[in-house]
Amino acid sequence: MNIGEISKxxxxxxxxxxxxxxxxxxxxxxxxxxxxxxxxxxxxRKLIFVRRSxxxxxxxxxxxxxxxxxxxxxxxxxxxREIAKQRLTEVNDKLAELQTLxxxxxxxxxxxNGDDRPDCPILEALDRG
Amino acid sequence: MNIGEISKxxxxxxxxxxxxxxxxxxxxxxxxxxxxxxxxxxxxRKLIFVRRSxxxxxxxxxxxxxxxxxxxxxxxxxxxREIAKQRLTEVNDKLAELQTLxxxxxxxxxxxNGDDRPDCPILEALDRG
DNA sequence: GCTTGACCTTCCAGTTACTGGAAACCTTAT
DNA sequence: ATAAGGTTTCCAGTAACTGGAAGGTCAAGC
Numbered sequence: 071m072n073i074g075e076i077s078k079x080x081x082x083x084x085x086x087x088x089x090x091x092x093x094x095x096x097x098x099x100x101x102x103x104x105x106x107x108x109x110x111x112x113x114x115r116k117l118i119f120v121r122r123s124x125x126x127x128x129x130x131x132x133x134x135x136x137x138x139x140x141x142x143x144x145x146x147x148x149x150x151r152e153i154a155k156q157r158l159t160e161v162n163d164k165l166a167e168l169q170t171l172x173x174x175x176x177x178x179x180x181x182x183n184g185d186d187r188p189d190c191p192i193l194e195a196l197d198r199g
Numbered sequence: 200m201n202i203g204e205i206s207k208x209x210x211x212x213x214x215x216x217x218x219x220x221x222x223x224x225x226x227x228x229x230x231x232x233x234x235x236x237x238x239x240x241x242x243x244r245k246l247i248f249v250r251r252s253x254x255x256x257x258x259x260x261x262x263x264x265x266x267x268x269x270x271x272x273x274x275x276x277x278x279x280r281e282i283a284k285q286r287l288t289e290v291n292d293k294l295a296e297l298q299t300l301x302x303x304x305x306x307x308x309x310x311x312n313g314d315d316r317p318d319c320p321i322l323e324a325l326d327r328g
Numbered sequence: 329g330c331t332t333g334a335c336c337t338t339c340c341a342g343t344t345a346c347t348g349g350a351a352a353c354c355t356t357a358t
Numbered sequence: 359a360t361a362a363g364g365t366t367t368c369c370a371g372t373a374a375c376t377g378g379a380a381g382g383t384c385a386a387g388c
């Protein structure tokens with residue numbers, strides 16, 4: 071498969087597939103005489119694996135680790151679990167932060183009548199804290 | 200005030216204050232003969248305003264708008280409200296996304312026993328979807 | 329007067345994970 | 359032969375800083 075074909079199947083932009091090749095995440099299986107990247111089904115499977123991992127918010131570096139573990143038949147599942155647990159912690163932290171933010175913003179938005187007059191509690195809050 | 204002094208008072212790294220000057224967000228009040236940036240209390244107030252705005256997740260560009268509105272005595276509070284409402288929408292979208300993610304990750308983490316055996320539902324999920 | 333240390337300057341590079349665009353080469357069909 | 363579409367590499371830009379290098383400035387102490 072050329073890059074266009076595999077991009078379609080993996081549901082990733084060709085630019086991204088090329089990028090993943092550049093950073094050594096999923097390398098092409100080979101090259102044609104003209105220098106075109108070629109990919110096989112195993113590479114396709116990896117690209118889809120990466121797409122899903124990225125959708126879960128794992129960094130490229132985590133994806134690299136997960137792929138390595140995925141390939142390693144003798145892996146300990148605890149290693150995978152650790153990576154996922156860390157990601158879960160990040161997500162929880164971010165959730166807490168955003169929930170606080172949501173409250174603050176909601177309060178501000180509701181406190182401002184939002185008409186054509188200059189009086190604005192939002193600006194006042196940002197100014198005076 | 201020199202940059203070190205105002206950084207301390209605004210509770211921002213000097214690097215950041217310099218950056219805000221570079222992008223024209225909060226420019227120094229003047230320069231000494233030696234080229235040192237100098238700031239007055241009005242600039243300090245703006246820097247604090249920006250720090251709080253950034254903490255609420257407003258982009259630099261939004262901060263620029265908010266600062267302009269803050270300075271403009273004839274502003275309409277509806278303009279400020281619009282910016283805040285948009286930010287609130289972003290926050291809500293992100294919250295929804297993260298809540299979904301949290302559920303998925305929790306399920307995966309709990310489904311994996313995390314021992315030294317290779318069997319791992321997390322990798323399976325990323326592979327098979 | 330000289331040195332030392334803390335401050336300040338500019339400029340360049342790196343971060344994350346791509347994305348857009350340019351110039352040029354390859355392939356396939358007409 | 360040519361045109362369309364796919365592919366290559368390389369460079370630059372995104373957001374908002376952050377780190378570091380090389381060098382100028384200022385105040386204090388000897």
